[in-house]
Amino acid sequence: MSAFDSALAQIKALTPYLPGKPVEELERELGIGNADKLASNENPLGCSSRALDAIRRASERIALYPDANGYYLKNRLAARLGVAPEQITLGNGSNDVLDLVARTFLDGGTEAVYSQYAFLVYAIVTQACGATARVARAFDASNPQAYGHDLGAMLDLVDDRTRVIFIANPNNPTGTFVARDELGAFIEKIPENVAIVVDEAYFEYVDLPDYPDSLAWLPAHPNLIVTRTFSKIHGLAGLRLGYAVSSSELADLFNRVRQPFNGNSVALAAAEAALDDEDFVARSRETNREGLRRMQEWLGERGVDFIPSVGNFVSVRFGERSPQVYQALLEAGTIVRPIANYGLDEYLRISVGRPAQLDRLFERLERLL
Numbered sequence: 403m404s405a406f407d408s409a410l411a412q413i414k415a416l417t418p419y420l421p422g423k424p425v426e427e428l429e430r431e432l433g434i435g436n437a438d439k440l441a442s443n444e445n446p447l448g449c450s451s452r453a454l455d456a457i458r459r460a461s462e463r464i465a466l467y468p469d470a471n472g473y474y475l476k477n478r479l480a481a482r483l484g485v486a487p488e489q490i491t492l493g494n495g496s497n498d499v500l501d502l503v504a505r506t507f508l509d510g511g512t513e514a515v516y517s518q519y520a521f522l523v524y525a526i527v528t529q530a531c532g533a534t535a536r537v538a539r540a541f542d543a544s545n546p547q548a549y550g551h552d553l554g555a556m557l558d559l560v561d562d563r564t565r566v567i568f569i570a571n572p573n574n575p576t577g578t579f580v581a582r583d584e585l586g587a588f589i590e591k592i593p594e595n596v597a598i599v600v601d602e603a604y605f606e607y608v609d610l611p612d613y614p615d616s617l618a619w620l621p622a623h624p625n626l627i628v629t630r631t632f633s634k635i636h637g638l639a640g641l642r643l644g645y646a647v648s649s650s651e652l653a654d655l656f657n658r659v660r661q662p663f664n665g666n667s668v669a670l671a672a673a674e675a676a677l678d679d680e681d682f683v684a685r686s687r688e689t690n691r692e693g694l695r696r697m698q699e700w701l702g703e704r705g706v707d708f709i710p711s712v713g714n715f716v717s718v719r720f721g722e723r724s725p726q727v728y729q730a731l732l733e734a735g736t737i738v739r740p741i742a743n744y745g746l747d748e749y750l751r752i753s754v755g756r757p758a759q760l761d762r763l764f765e766r767l768e769r770l771l
């Protein structure tokens with residue numbers, strides 16, 4: 403028997419996360435130098451210039467270990483969010499925090515509940531812990547929140563083995579969201595011993611009156627864990643920094659599970675500066691709002707089906723031709739994201755780009771349709 407044979411069955415059965423195609427890879431393959439990556443919901447404006455300055459300054463100290471407690475960033479986040487620094491857990495991206503939550507609550511014999519078409523990291527961390535996934539069917543295509551989380555169906559799957567519930571709000575790759583009244587009522591119905599994770603990676607992009615800020619429920623619900631990230635609107639995906647806000651009791655557990663230096667010093671400094679650059683965040687939000695509007699309008703006018711989105715991406719239905727459309731767009735220089743691994747093989751997910759990137763996308767699609 404080999405060491406491979408003795409690896410845990412749930413690890414050998416994992417399906418690896420499929421990232422978007424790196425822009426360098428496509429440029430190398432095509433011999434071009436200006437591909438548009440609209441595949442990973444990154445900020446098309448880059449990041450704050452203040453974050454870049456902080457990165458340069460922090461780079462002079464990279465021989466030293468980072469502050470393992472992220473003191474300054476936690477304090478700044480706490481002040482901004484109206485919570486105590488002790489309620490925050492920093493992670494190497496919010497994916498790291500999702501993994502910490504799974505490792506804190508899940509093992510063989512326990513269950514995690516999430517929705518069909520939910521962010522795939524929930525499935526990976528659940529399986530890696532040897533726990534059982536209970537996957538609730540999503541709303542069907544005729545629902546206003548097509549393919550979105552059906553909290554009623556999720557509630558039906560909660561039983562005495564449930565330890566964690568994952569909710570992405572908004573969800574990736576569907577771009578759907580759960581409204582305040584529904585989510586509030588759902589949280590009320592969940593037993594206090596079950597951890598509820600509300601993943602708000604796209605929180606800053608949503609400006610609908612009935613979209614909730616889940617932090618408001620924290621004081622009354624110590625089983626709630628809200629995760630956010632610097633990867634999306636703050637444009638720091640490459641540096642890997644995300645965080646959870648929870649009760650300080652749970653944060654203390656997550657901080658015991660995590661690797662001591664899971665937030666690197668350059669990322670910590672950049673995140674602090676990014677948080678302060680409200681102009682950059684406002685500009686990013688505005689660019690996205692206008693780009694999302696243009697994309698959905700363009701698709702609507704051509705009768706191309708898509709899932710209405712509140713995030714910084716749209717999943718578009720190209721039907722059976724999806725693989726060909728993906729390939730043709732690649733060859734033309736726009737990278738989008740196949741989402742067949744989510745069970746949405748007729749769709750491609752396209753991130754909202756800068757105006758010029760969208761002009762090129764429309765031009766390229768026009769030729770294909």
Ligand SMILES: *Cc1c(COP(=O)(O)O)cnc(C)c1O
Binds near residue numbers: 498573574632633642
């Ligand atoms: C992008 C994304 C994240 C953030 O991942 P990071 O590890 O913080 O880069 C988390 N959840 C969802 C639903 C996402 O789409």
